Amino acid sequence: MAFVQKSFLTKLRRFQTCLRRRSTLSTELIENMDKKATWDRFYFENSSKTSSFKNFEWFFGFEAVQNIIMPLLKTRPGPQDPLKVLDIGCGTSALGPSVYKSCLVPVRVICGDISPVAVRIMKQQFGSGAVTPGDRSSRLEFVELDCTQLDKHFDPGSVDLIVDKGTMDALMRSKRGKKNAGVVLKQCLKVLRHSGSLLQFSDEDPDARLLWLETEAPKARVGVQEVGTLGGVCYYCYHVDLLPSEADPSTC
Numbered sequence: 001m002a003f004v005q006k007s008f009l010t011k012l013r014r015f016q017t018c019l020r021r022r023s024t025l026s027t028e029l030i031e032n033m034d035k036k037a038t039w040d041r042f043y044f045e046n047s048s049k050t051s052s053f054k055n056f057e058w059f060f061g062f063e064a065v066q067n068i069i070m071p072l073l074k075t076r077p078g079p080q081d082p083l084k085v086l087d088i089g090c091g092t093s094a095l096g097p098s099v100y101k102s103c104l105v106p107v108r109v110i111c112g113d114i115s116p117v118a119v120r121i122m123k124q125q126f127g128s129g130a131v132t133p134g135d136r137s138s139r140l141e142f143v144e145l146d147c148t149q150l151d152k153h154f155d156p157g158s159v160d161l162i163v164d165k166g167t168m169d170a171l172m173r174s175k176r177g178k179k180n181a182g183v184v185l186k187q188c189l190k191v192l193r194h195s196g197s198l199l200q201f202s203d204e205d206p207d208a209r210l211l212w213l214e215t216e217a218p219k220a221r222v223g224v225q226e227v228g229t230l231g232g233v234c235y236y237c238y239h240v241d242l243l244p245s246e247a248d249p250s251t252c
């Protein structure tokens, strides 16, 4: 519990207010952020609050980060191939559907989460034509997946962009700590296309996250930019770019 940041506790307090009653959910979240059952309960309780659906954003939404994401989605990998974008730990965020809507070249957006409750909610809200794509051949999918096992779902070197908003943070703050986070990073590097990118949106300080990324992904180019401040907490976008000449899924 010592490594749980102050900003994170602020966030949990916000959820408690949001849920309008005290619950054991925040304790469960702090201790078990890598567990499917915890997140199932979180999304179930959150969706039961009102009859009308509202996307839940762990922190800021697409508007705050579109200028970072969309410039990476201008060119398709081949004349017949759509871009492939993966949102790992999508929850019920509007990020994936917004990329699908805003991308003007053909794109396949895959929103994946370990929680079947979150995936079911998203399918209900965004299934069959609920969102108009930026290109009519684009596709939007919601799948139950464990991001520690991405290679069960995707071929090596097949994904152009992976977006992670808060998911790595959740894993790093779980009891099993950085071990799982390291596995996820390796899985991302494995399924990313050469010259593909992983974007991690996070409130973790660059002193810690940059060092970790540089150590875990020595063959990638790693960078950071500030996204903005929300509730007194500063958020960052960490870029992990595979370099075309050096990328090698077997050694990343």
Ligand SMILES: C[S@@+](CC[C@H](N)C(=O)[O-])C[C@H]1O[C@@H](n2cnc3c(N)ncnc32)[C@H](O)[C@@H]1O
Binding pocket: 033, 034, 035, 039, 056, 057, 058, 059, 088, 089, 090, 091, 092, 093, 112, 113, 114, 115, 118, 145, 146, 147, 148, 164, 165, 166, 167, 170, 171
């Ligand atoms: C902090 S929330 C972020 C949700 C969403 N990206 C957002 O911005 O609102 C972390 C998400 O990661 C999901 N998650 C946790 N462990 C996972 C895993 N091993 N594989 C896939 N998703 C996972 C949780 O279900 C949860 O939706």
